Amino acid sequence: MKNEKQSENKAPIIQAMVWYKEEDWEKLIEMFTDGHLLPKSYADWLEKADKMVEQLEAAGDVVIKVFIDPVTFPAWCKKKGRKMDMKARTDLAIEVATKQSFGPKV
Numbered sequence: 001m002k003n004e005k006q007s008e009n010k011a012p013i014i015q016a017m018v019w020y021k022e023e024d025w026e027k028l029i030e031m032f033t034d035g036h037l038l039p040k041s042y043a044d045w046l047e048k049a050d051k052m053v054e055q056l057e058a059a060g061d062v063v064i065k066v067f068i069d070p071v072t073f074p075a076w077c078k079k080k081g082r083k084m085d086m087k088a089r090t091d092l093a094i095e096v097a098t099k100q101s102f103g104p105k106v
Contacts, residue, residue: 012062016097018089019065027070034085064100066093
């Protein structure tokens with residue numbers, strides 16, 4: 001049997017999630033070196049992403065959605081010397097979420 005006090009005392013984990021806007025979907029898929037690995041439609045991707053958010057939040061985690069922008073993402077990749085792939089998208093999301101979570105408080 002699960003110890004309820006353990007789960008009550010569990011600190012939430014901050015989860016950075018790569019997120020997209022529907023109007024950017026087609027352009028981003030073409031840009032990404034691994035775009036062929038993503039779902040064919042924005043609706044399919046969104047359905048999977050929303051389920052993942054539900055699961056994480058149900059587990060008590062905090063989700064920070066980091067939107068990938070078709071202008072700023074290529075610039076970030078160029079500056080960092082990165083390919084525009086899932087690893088770069090994930091690293092950007094972690095970088096942004098970390099700044100949001102631990103950055104200076106306003």
